[in-house]
Amino acid sequence: DGGITQSPKYLFRKEGQNVTLSCEQNLNHDAMYWYRQDPGQGLRLIYYSQIVNDFQKGDIAEGYSVSREKKESFPLTVTSAQKNPTAFYLCASSTLGQGVHEQYFGPGTRLTVT
């Protein structure tokens, strides 16, 4: 079955701790994205990557870091510098190249920091 997996589904952390969210895809997509969603709000882009070993900041990158060592994997680290880390985190992937590209989303990780 092709798709995107995110783990874990729920994550609880104490304030001041870094936490890494996993995202893996087996769709052979070049591009991967991390979005954040707060209750009742739309999605906001954190980071994106179009190729291995390269990634770019999105609209709300402060307090987050990513890596792209393999095409299939794009983990997101929420650092202690992120002021309001409690949110629903969504990973997505897509093909690239000129034209129209739909994005495929994972099931999300709900992070709660207390």
Next chain:
Amino acid sequence: DAKTTQPPSMDCAEGRAANLPCNHSTISGNEYVYWYRQIHSQGPQYIIHGLKNNETNEMASLIITEDRKSSTLILPHATLRDTAVYYCIVRPPYSGAGSYQLTFGKGTKLSVIP
């Protein structure tokens, strides 16, 4: 990207057609209209996209007005499982440079009622 306007919520009786409107009066000539939906606590799911012509797939139909300033997503026979937030997004085709993230607003919360 052109801005979109959607009603915050709608109800639809089970078995009836659900017609979800989207206004995008500032759409440019090369911008596509995408629809995604997000069932509670899950990742968004791609539904359909179109440029000028009406489009239909196994999930829904997309009707775009002749002036392209608005569109309607039609779910022909709504079921309880169609209860979700529906997002209308306008985006040009990928040019081969920069990011291709999608900008999700607050969407329309569709409630299908038994």
